[in-house]
Amino acid sequence: MEPIANSFFMELYTPVILPSDLPQLTHRDQTLLMGSCFATHIGTRLKEAKFTCDVNPYGVLYNPLSIVTALEEIDAGKEYAETDLYQHRFLWHSPMHHSDFSASTASETVDHINRRLRQARRLWEMLDVLMLTWGSAYVYRNRSDGRIVGNCHKLPESTFLRGRLSVSEIVDAYRPLLTRLLTRRPSLKVTLTVSPIRHLRDGLHANQLSKATLLLAADELQKQFAGHVCYFPAYELLMDELRDYRFYADDLTHPSAMAVEYVWECWQKACFTSETRLLANECLHINRGLEHKPFRPQSEEYKRFLEQIVLKIDQLNEKYPYLDFEKERELCRTRLNAFVK
Numbered sequence: 001m002e003p004i005a006n007s008f009f010m011e012l013y014t015p016v017i018l019p020s021d022l023p024q025l026t027h028r029d030q031t032l033l034m035g036s037c038f039a040t041h042i043g044t045r046l047k048e049a050k051f052t053c054d055v056n057p058y059g060v061l062y063n064p065l066s067i068v069t070a071l072e073e074i075d076a077g078k079e080y081a082e083t084d085l086y087q088h089r090f091l092w093h094s095p096m097h098h099s100d101f102s103a104s105t106a107s108e109t110v111d112h113i114n115r116r117l118r119q120a121r122r123l124w125e126m127l128d129v130l131m132l133t134w135g136s137a138y139v140y141r142n143r144s145d146g147r148i149v150g151n152c153h154k155l156p157e158s159t160f161l162r163g164r165l166s167v168s169e170i171v172d173a174y175r176p177l178l179t180r181l182l183t184r185r186p187s188l189k190v191t192l193t194v195s196p197i198r199h200l201r202d203g204l205h206a207n208q209l210s211k212a213t214l215l216l217a218a219d220e221l222q223k224q225f226a227g228h229v230c231y232f233p234a235y236e237l238l239m240d241e242l243r244d245y246r247f248y249a250d251d252l253t254h255p256s257a258m259a260v261e262y263v264w265e266c267w268q269k270a271c272f273t274s275e276t277r278l279l280a281n282e283c284l285h286i287n288r289g290l291e292h293k294p295f296r297p298q299s300e301e302y303k304r305f306l307e308q309i310v311l312k313i314d315q316l317n318e319k320y321p322y323l324d325f326e327k328e329r330e331l332c333r334t335r336l337n338a339f340v341k
Contacts, residue, residue, distance in 0.1 A: 023189035035133030049280035057120035059098020062135035066150035137213040170217035196238035
């Protein structure tokens with residue numbers, strides 16, 4: 001059999017070239033991630049890797065206008081009152097928040113919302129990186145007041161008017177906020193991304209129109225705020241590099257765990273320095289080790305394993321004193337105390 005010529009190489013997929021202008025994230029940066037499930041996926045990994053970040057203080061939001069409204073509320077220091085809520089199916093809801101905030105009493109819902117807002121505002125004042133993930137250009141407007149809602153909370157469809165945002169509507173909504181934020185913090189970096197989650201309820205063609213609208217709006221903001229706003233191609237990674245149903249969950253709309261991990265790897269490659277990536281992986285290794293269920297939890301081997309984790313935490317904290325390992329330390333102490341007779 002003749003050997004294949006060295007100059008021959010078969011391309012089996014279309015590679016996505018990662019942008020070179022993405023902010024280089026460090027563990028010292030204060031980062032806020034908001035938007036669809038993709039923001040939650042990336043934010044969860046950043047937290048596990050001990051980055052200082054806040055993730056979806058309103059819960060998951062899909063459309064860009066609800067996201068910018070939430071950002072405006074954080075910036076203005078809004079406090080929610082019971083008059084901002086409504087009751088449906090025995091629960092009290094906020095039209096701006098995910099159902100995770102809903103509760104059986106209005107006071108409980110408001111308390112949860114305002115606690116979370118106060119937490120977000122503490123980071124907001126020192127913000128270095130803002131990452132926004134848009135999921136859909138389709139919005140639902142309440143017929144009674146015309147306001148766009150972040151969540152319908154299973155109200156009857158007749159309650160809302162559904163429509164698709166235009167590129168100019170999105171850009172015009174974000175321009176004042178970004179101008180104001182960049183005036184206060186000129187070093188702020190904003191990363192926009194379009195969620196790869198497919199909204200099949202809209203229909204395949206309508207879903208593509210929606211994603212195209214979001215992509216065009218992101219591109220326009222990138223032009224208007226050059227050097228401050230950049231774009232991470234999460235949507236393109238799923239559509240082009242991973243264009244196969246094995247990279248989707250059983251519902252065929254959400255990315256599978258493997259796909260999320262792949263996009264996370266691409267995110268690290270584009271946004272982390274070599275030192276940051278090494279430190280993130282060491283933190284993740286500690287986290288994964290503590291999540292692992294030991295085969296023999298009372299064995300000397302597992303005790304030594306926990307002691308090694310404590311030693312590793314001490315070494316990292318000595319070099320990086322701003323990393324918060326208190327939760328991991330407490331877990332190790334609790335498990336090691338179980339060995340004391």
